[in-house]
Amino acid sequence: MxxxxxxxxxxxxxxxxxxxxxxxxxxxxxxxxxxxxxxxxxxxxxxxxxxxxxxxxxxxxxxxxxxxxxxxxxxxxxxxxxxxxxxxxxxxxxxxMGVAFQEHRLLPWLSIEQNIMLPRLMQGRATAADVDRAHSLCKLVGLTGFEKRRPAELSGGMKQRASVARALFTDxxxxxxxxxxxxxxxxxxxxxxxxxxxxxxxxxxxxxxxxxxxxxxxxxxxxxxxxxxxxxxxxxxxxxxxxxxxxxxxxxxxxxxxxxxxxxxxxx
Ligand SMILES: Nc1ncnc2c1ncn2[C@@H]1O[C@H](COP(=O)(O)OP(=O)(O)OP(=O)(O)O)[C@@H](O)[C@H]1O
Ligand SMILES: [Mg+2]
Structure with missing residues (x-):
C-alpha cells in the first residue's frame, strides 16, 4: 500500500x-x-x-x-x-527461470565462464556467442578478468556473483x-x-x-x-x-x- x-x-x-x-x-x-x-x-x-x-x-x-x-x-x-x-x-x-541458491553450487573443476555457461554445456557444446554472453555477464556482475579462474581462486562474494551470473545466463x-x-x-x-x-x-x-x-x-x-x-x-x-x-x-x-x-x- x-x-x-x-x-x-x-x-x-x-x-x-x-x-x-x-x-x-x-x-x-x-x-x-x-x-x-x-x-x-x-x-x-x-x-x-x-x-x-x-x-x-x-x-x-x-x-x-x-x-x-x-x-x-x-x-x-x-x-x-x-x-x-x-x-x-x-x-x-x-x-x-534462473535460480541461485544459498550455497553457490559452482562446479570446482570448471572455470568461472564454464560454470556460467553450464546450462548450455549440459545441452552440448557452447558456441562463441555463449562465451561472449558469459563474458558480458561477468562484466555485469563485476567479475571481468576472472573468467578463466576456478571457483577456489575466488572470494565468497565473487563466487556468489558467479552463481547469480549463471542464473542469468538463460535470460x-x-x-x-x-x-x-x-x-x-x-x-x-x-x-x-x-x-x-x-x-x-x-x-x-x-x-x-x-x-x-x-x-x-x-x-x-x-x-x-x-x-x-x-x-x-x-x-x-x-x-x-x-x-x-x-x-x-x-x-x-x-x-x-x-x-x-x-x-x-x-x-x-
Ligand atoms: N524433503 C523434505 N523432507 C522432509 N521435511 C522437509 C523437506 N524439506 C523441507 N522439510 C521441512 O519443511 C520445513 C520447511 O523447510 P524449508 O527448508 O523450506 O525452510 P526455510 O524457511 O527455507 O528455512 P531456512 O530459513 O532455515 O532456510 C522444515 O521443517 C524442514 O525440516
Ligand atoms: Mg531455506
Missing part, C-alpha cells in the same frame, strides 16, 4: 498476496505442502496465495524453517505442492534467489545488494528473493511478504514505494520506519 502499511490477515487466515495489476509470471494459489517423514508429518506450507508480476521484485522474509525454500522449489517446479495450484505465465508462455523472465548473499560479510553484502538492484533495473526480469535481512528486502523489493513460523503462511504484505535506486534512501527515516514495521510483523 502507498503508505507502506501492512495488509494483515485475520489470526487464522492468510494474506492473499496477489498482484492483480500486471501480467503475472508466476502464481501460487492455495499452495500447501506436507512432508511425510519417519518421525511423522511436517506441514511446511499452508494455503499460500502469492503472485509475481512481470518485471516485479518480490522479497520474502520469515523465520527459519517456515518453508521459504520449499516455496521457492515449488515455484521453479522442483517440488510438487500437496494442495493448491502453481501457474506460470497466466495466459502467456511460461517464463524461463530468465523470473529470477529466484534463495538467500544467495546470506553467508557474506556486511560490506560485501551491501555492495552486492546495490549491484543486484542495478542489474534488475537494467535487465527487467521479475525476481523473488528469499532473505533473512529486512533491510536487504526493503532495499530491493517492490513488495515484501512476511511469513509466519511453520506451517508457513503469509501474515503481511508491504508495498515498498521508495524511489530507486534505493542506495540513495538507505539512511532515510521512511526506510527505517518500513524496516521497523516489517520487524514487528516478523516478531508476532
Amino acid at each position: 502507498a503508505d507502506g502499511t501492512a495488509r494483515v490477515a485475520a489470526p487464522a487466515g492468510n494474506v492473499h498476496a496477489f498482484n492483480p495489476g500486471r501480467a503475472q509470471v508466476a502464481r501460487l494459489d492455495g499452495v500447501s505442502k506436507r512432508f511425510e517423514t519417519k518421525s511423522g508429518t511436517v506441514q511446511a506450507l499452508d494455503g499460500i496465495r502469492l503472485s509475481i508480476g512481470a518485471g516485479e521484485f518480490v522479497a520474502i522474509v520469515g523465520p527459519s524453517g517456515c518453508g521459504k525454500s520449499t516455496l521457492l522449489r515449488i515455484l521453479c517446479g522442483l517440488e510438487q505442492p500437496t494442495e493448491g495450484k502453481v501457474d506460470w505465465g497466466g495466459e502467456g508462455p511460461a517464463p524461463r 530468465p523472465g523470473l529470477l529466484l534467489l534463495d538467500e544467495p548473499f546470506g553467508a557474506l560479510d556486511a560490506l560485501t553484502r551491501e555492495q552486492i545488494t546495490a549491484d543486484t538492484e542495478r542489474i534488475w533495473t537494467e535487465q527487467g526480469f521479475a525476481a523473488l528473493l528469499i532473505t533473512h535481512s529486512i533491510s536487504e528486502a526493503v532495499h530491493l523489493a517492490d513488495r515484501v511478504i512476511v511469513m509466519s513460523a511453520r506451517p508457513g503462511r503469509i501474515v503481511a504484505e508491504f508495498r515498498i514505494d521508495l524511489p530507486r535506486p534505493r542506495t540513495e534512501v538507505l539512511g532515510s527515516p521512511e526506510f527505517g520506519r518500513l524496516c521497523g514495521d516489517i520487524r514487528k510483523k516478523l516478531e508476532l
Whole structure:
C-alpha cells in the first residue's frame, strides 16, 4: 500500500498476496505442502496465495524453517505442492527461470565462464556467442578478468556473483534467489545488494528473493511478504514505494520506519 502499511490477515487466515495489476509470471494459489517423514508429518506450507508480476521484485522474509525454500522449489517446479495450484505465465508462455541458491553450487573443476555457461554445456557444446554472453555477464556482475579462474581462486562474494551470473545466463523472465548473499560479510553484502538492484533495473526480469535481512528486502523489493513460523503462511504484505535506486534512501527515516514495521510483523 502507498503508505507502506501492512495488509494483515485475520489470526487464522492468510494474506492473499496477489498482484492483480500486471501480467503475472508466476502464481501460487492455495499452495500447501506436507512432508511425510519417519518421525511423522511436517506441514511446511499452508494455503499460500502469492503472485509475481512481470518485471516485479518480490522479497520474502520469515523465520527459519517456515518453508521459504520449499516455496521457492515449488515455484521453479522442483517440488510438487500437496494442495493448491502453481501457474506460470497466466495466459502467456511460461517464463524461463534462473535460480541461485544459498550455497553457490559452482562446479570446482570448471572455470568461472564454464560454470556460467553450464546450462548450455549440459545441452552440448557452447558456441562463441555463449562465451561472449558469459563474458558480458561477468562484466555485469563485476567479475571481468576472472573468467578463466576456478571457483577456489575466488572470494565468497565473487563466487556468489558467479552463481547469480549463471542464473542469468538463460535470460530468465523470473529470477529466484534463495538467500544467495546470506553467508557474506556486511560490506560485501551491501555492495552486492546495490549491484543486484542495478542489474534488475537494467535487465527487467521479475525476481523473488528469499532473505533473512529486512533491510536487504526493503532495499530491493517492490513488495515484501512476511511469513509466519511453520506451517508457513503469509501474515503481511508491504508495498515498498521508495524511489530507486534505493542506495540513495538507505539512511532515510521512511526506510527505517518500513524496516521497523516489517520487524514487528516478523516478531508476532
Ligand atoms: N524433503 C523434505 N523432507 C522432509 N521435511 C522437509 C523437506 N524439506 C523441507 N522439510 C521441512 O519443511 C520445513 C520447511 O523447510 P524449508 O527448508 O523450506 O525452510 P526455510 O524457511 O527455507 O528455512 P531456512 O530459513 O532455515 O532456510 C522444515 O521443517 C524442514 O525440516
Ligand atoms: Mg531455506
